[in-house]
Amino acid sequence: MALLELDDVSVTYRIAAGEVPAVRGVSLTLDAGTALGVAGESGSGKSTLAMALLRLLPRDARVGGRILLDGDDVLAMKWGRLRAVRWAEASIVFQGAQHGLNPVQRIGDQIAEPLLVHGLAKPDSARGRVAELLEQVGLPAWRARSYPHELSGGQRQRIMIAMALACSPRLIIADEPTTALDVMVQAQVLTLIKELLAERGISLIMISHDLSVLADVCDRLAVMYAGRVVEHGPSREVFHDPKHPYSAALAAAFPTVGDPVSRLAPKGLGGDPPDPMDLPPGCSFHPRCPVALDECPTLDVKLWPAGPERRAACVHVRPEQAEPAETTLEVS
């Protein structure tokens, strides 16, 4: 059954210059024990969406729609219930591990904090649990006495994962967990995440701009552009046979070493990600789209079936002969 269900979620920031629609009607489902990757570039709304899941957004953000965690609407929760959900049912691993840790507090005390706050351990028993968590993320127990600056980037990211695991949540949200890391350290952290998923049945939402990393770890992939999901489906299929031209561009951005097609031929998209306050009309992707048709500047295509368990928001995936149906296409 679905552990997490997003139903038409939108997030709008209200700033002095007006309203910024960062997330525009996202509906996604995450089954228990599975991993969902959310791909996109800066401004796509992927990090805003992640923060919205646990209501971690600043006050000037207005969130609409429904976010059901185990059937319970996060957006309607009272403060006390929300506090219990954070850490204990769902926790977040942020990018940039050096900023997520308190520089003047020992690692062990930081890992123990959520345990103590949630009453899951007494001060004297917390030490044993901390040692256990450190071991799970591949660090020796004596590291509990270290300060963050004494650790490398990869070790700090492991600490963040240990903190996220502390209260045995069912869902972990990882926002770019390996972006600042070297390839080998990235591989170590990804291997750790995959082991934790397999051994403990944790569900994962992982956010990244690197489609190849997401395809490696996640069962399903959602690609976001300009605040919307433009494609989703089984991750291998989305990565190897993308149906939306933006997913195709993201997939091609990180070449496969050894593939003659990408040798001395870097692939990119012209133009830049759109300004959320000034979105292009019709399909938001059309100004950068290599296969745009005449109708794309006026036709706002919603997600359309694009194969078994797959959907894509592109005019090219419409059944070729079918007339566009009123319910799935909106002309703006």
Next chain:
Amino acid sequence: MTETQAPVEAVGTARPTLLEARDLHVEFPSRGRAARAVDGVDLAIGEGEIVALVGESGCGKTTLARTLLGLERPTSGSVLYGGTALEYGSKALKAYRREVQLVLQDPMGSLNPRQTVYEAVAEGPRIHGLAGEQEIVASALSRAGLRPPERFFLRYPHELSGGQRQRVVIAGALALEPKVLIADEPVASLDASVRGEILALLLRLRDELGLSALVVTHDLGLAWNIADRVAVMYLGRIVESGPVEQVLTAPRHPYTQALLSVLPESPERVVLTGEPPDPTRIPGGCRFHARCQVLASGRAAEAGVDGRCRTEPLSVLPAVPTAQAACHYAAVTD
């Protein structure tokens, strides 16, 4: 498209050397010990050649790049440009910097937020007292793909996208009409879709202006995308180098093999444990032996080289364009 299928031998060989590191050592004091950041490197960059210098953080690749730029002085060994050893007087260095320019990563950090695009690009030509400043700036911007250039003159960095800012940084380097660009992680801070455009720009600059480039990166996909030759650095030394096709599709050094094996698409992973070791304590024997999967699996012992791996240091790889690896096991098994 057909160009991409060009024979391997056409690149990386027989180009006259433009910039060269010869037996280069760079040490820094570190808590009472010497950190041997660059510990014996021979490397040549040919005219019109793009060389990728690949390695993990802490391997010494950025120090090597800074030394090639004259920003660090070697402890021993030398940097040669056009066959002449680099001199470190301020006048000589100023002249050298017209020829060899740095392209920084993170354009948000390397551009002055209160300077217009025009001012940022004009800075170099002004320092060097070049005539015809406005034409120089306009031509540099348009070569960097910011067209029409006049439209960008009065813009500030915050008004530009990440890709445009990186193009301004590249234009600033191009304004002095250098022969060599040294780019440290030129696309690491850019969005995925913009990355390819910037890499394509570096390739085009090579084709149109004959520019050489040393691209410092930890990203093997980037090397595959744009470089003719790749040099893999580990703990202060180049451990494998050669034409990209050869090194990245048939790596011979276990370290290169491990780096390639952890790319998302590769079938069998060799995840090395631990972080790169400390340049203040470079192990004896082969400097990679403590993490080497070939030694750990017993394959080195089967080939009868395990003793040498632990005790016998490897000699510095010479600056030749052909494929080579500094590995006892590769030497006896190939």
